[in-house]
Amino acid sequence: MCSSILCKIQAQNIKFLYKLRSFSYLHNPSPDKFLPLTIGKLLENAANKYGDRLAVISRHQNDKLSFQEALNRADKLAAGLKAIGLRMGDRVGIWAPNMTEWYVTHMACARGGYVLVNMNPAYQPEEIKYCINAVGAKAIVCPHKFKTQNYYEHLTSIAPELTDSRPGKINSVNLPSLKSVIIVGDEDLRGAFKYQELFDLPSAIDIKQIKAQQNSISLDSLCHLQFTSGTTGKPKAPMQTHFQIVNNSFFAGKRNELDRKHHIICVQVPFFHVFGTIVTVNAGLNHGATLVLPSPSFDADKSLDAIRDEKCSVIHGTPTMYVDLVSRQKIRGEYIDPDIAVSGGALCSSHLFKEMKQFLRLKKVKSIYGLTENTAVGFQSLFDDDEYLSTSTVGYLQDHCEAKVVDTQNRIVPRGTPGELLLRGYCIMLGYWENEEKTKEVLGVDRWMRTGDQFVIEKNGYGRVVGRLKDMIIRGGENIFPKDIEDVLNTHPDILETQVVGVPNERLGEEVCACVRIEPNATITLQDVKTFCKGKIAHFKIPSSLKTVQDFPKTTSGKIQKFKILEDILDGKI
Template sequence: MFNFKMTKLRIIVRFCRNYASQSYFHNPGKEPLRALTMGQLLEQTAKKYPDRPALISRHQNQVLTFQQVLEQADVLAAAFNLIGLQSQDKVGIWAPNIVEWYITHMACARGGIVLVHLNPAYQSNEIKNLINSVGIKGIVCAHKFKTQNYYQHLLDICPELSKSPPGGLTSPNAPSLKSIVVVSEEDLQGAFKYKELMAMPKKSDVISIKESQHLIDPDQVCHMQLTSGTTGTPKAPMLSHFHLVNNSYYIGKGNELDKKHHKICVQVPFFHVFGTTITIGAALNHGATLVVSSLSFNSYKSLEALKDEKCTVVHGTPTMYVDLIKAQREKREDLNVNIAVCGGAPCSPQLFKQMMQYLGVQKVKSVYGLSETIAVVFQSRANEDEILATSTVGHLMEHLEAKVVDTQGLMVPTGTPGELLIRGYATTLGYWQNEMKTKELIDPSKWLHTGDQFILMDNGYGQIVGRIKDVIIRGGENIYPKEIEDHLNTHPDILESQVVGIPHERLGEEVCAVLRIQANISLTLQNLDVHCRGKIAHFNIPSRMEIVDSFPKTASGKVQKLYCLNQQVHHANTFSAAITDSRFRIVNFF
């Protein structure tokens, strides 16, 4: 009997050890989630900090307090109602970082309207597809930006606009679209002027918006973050008020916005989840001030804003920080940055150190997530050591579960690469009218499949290895580009690196390093080999190298990786142009 009990005990102990060693972590959280809408959150913050600046738009020379934002949002929400845009209708916002983008976002929240984020770089065919895919009823847009003429794009899609009264558009090319609002001083046929729209509501109309907030359910769809709509049906993750309020609260807390009043230099676009949730939402939760230096990212304008406005926090992608550091090395401005938040793509430890060295930041915060996880599921914690800050994407956020699985869906041992899965409040409601893709994304057990190669540690921290599709298979060896990029970035002459796989007849693929380097520097493949030999595995050492002036980027500032689809290797002067070459395919990096 004794032996039987001991055997049984050994089995239990062995089982527990095996289970404990698996890549699974649950962070139950210390604070309860809140059943609030974004509109109610705005009202709470305006009551708490009525005279505190919510938004400083330097390029528009405008400053709005939280109370002014609330007032303008209610006026615009009332105006939307007057032109036929009601609760749960879909309104697209198509513009760069302007005050009107911010107010439209808040107005839709106050009116229960679904805000559809439209990339300001989209062209006519993309916008037409997106309008029809989700049934956009109204669009608020800039008039012109860079080479874009948004009104002309809409006129190309709907020629009937030239003869339509404002709010009365009827077009077979976009049957759902009725109202267009343009931020412009010009009279544009068929469109409302933004300023004129703001003058339409009566006091009673605005009061009606204020008194109807309780009718908006926190579980209602608040935002749609659209993927590209060039061909086929775009994926449109649906994000609720509940998602946005809570995820942005914990983001702000993790980035220490709750400790004191911070001014945040905004380098990221509003339309991306980095801009909407990590930046706007977190600032709204904790009363932080947003400082927008330019319509789109400009490293020198950012540097001026950091200096002039005495910003204590800065947000950006790794590429943005590379350019900001370059500008600071030239200008050597006196900065007062406490915290740099980095997301959108993996950031190398070397870049983290340079951010501290040249920008003078005291802490660098990593954030990791997807549009489908609202924004962030892993992020840096307060008071973590430099190793965790520079080598991980942070700790699993509160009220979430994470696990890492192999190709068979089985959990891998702790510290082993596999696909990251997330479960909890921060997973999207699903893709709009796309049940098949939703089922691929979220399995029957409610685990969301990120598609990212990830290492989960037993302390709840995680490391990105790369996208599953990014893995290079060279002669049977699985090679993870992120590991190589982190080492290449330690070379003093390399500004930024991207590692890609190119076809090889015998090995299947070989490793190619595509580099941005310091000006007036000559770097050879032999130099690269010396830098890598004995420091990383021999099969990880690049066998090809290309030098480029810049990497192609998405409008949100993320680098687009290029993969060669044939045997030919392109030289540096053709690499950047390869974005239009059918021999390459473009894959968004995160």
């Protein structure tokens, strides 16, 4: 009798497990244990393990930095920041393009217990004013000039008191929290410290104290305020801890095979973005990879030069960057032999992945999906994924995390059914800095975080992004996701890149508009597009209007701003 009851229980359990596997819920426990380290301790471990191995090669600065040198510089700078009045928990802004000073400042803040605030180097005066005041930054590090930006002039336009202040003693009406401006460069600028002079301020005892305090910095303490990209509205500042950054970057690096040999990474992504901070800088730190900076901001030709000259084995970039890189390589035909390309920051078409493999001579392409709010990585390609999984999905759930896809009633949908993706786990942000209202919009008391992405979990557990919920086009009652159309048009031989938006239509509500970048000297008409799409997508998805553009508006991190494309169309600029 007991045996009969046991058999029934086992049968019920099997049915339950089978039913559970049919729903869009995943949990991915990992055999790899969490690392109980701060970023500062991680740097120390890297210096001990890799020593004179190069951590950074900045080609545009003709500068190189080993892991040991990075630790030495970080401790000196951390002590220098303390000497000018910073204390643990103070916020330090970094407003700069990719350069060795960015890397060292990141590490120095971790070693000193300061909170690094990543700021977009393209921000203009009002934007940087907002960011400084939003988080109460006490110091800001920036170059004097970059491209058309004059950072010092921008700061003096907001805080004219700067030019009459002693360095470290700013008292500004518009920037009440800001006390120190630290300029990377040799110019003597009134009211500002030279970056290099901070290294001369601390004594040997001061530096020793920085080393001694490492065990007193909590794993769970706030270390980063990583502003969102600002594709819509004011950027928010998700709060990230040492534990979150160290561990998600460890798992990200392992998925990208950085643990299998000494890799040299061509860094096309900006450091200030989570792709740069987590997936690149800290993953490299975890696994001893060398970061190559071809240029301060993305330049396809400089990237090809770096891949060729430095023999880069890994490339990091966004889809738009790879479109341009492939386009230049088709013309230049450089002999390069990288192993892996990692694509993230936006959706990538399978057609682009195939072109990357062909023209960049790659052995593998890998996808990575995540948000600033979940410390960069939620889904990612696995080591042995075949071409279909690598090019048609965003990979499998990150280690030690949970995911579910729900409908508008918050019910978990069956696998293969689109809905909104929710994530939960150690890597989910603490919340938005001093913004409880926005935090509650995306993060429940149960710690499930709403991504705002329309997502599908396939039967095999792999994820596929359908599109942003807010980008969905509703045409005559039909729900249309732009990516379905973009993936088709991106295979057209004359089209480099496509963005699809919904434009107002009196009868249908919205109509489909395709905006395309085309190959040099090519021409394309709306009829060409309609003919190409026929038989490939449903008739109601076929664009009714076409716009050709030279470039798309995008953030410095490479994310295309669809809302600006629509604004330009409505304003008659396109």
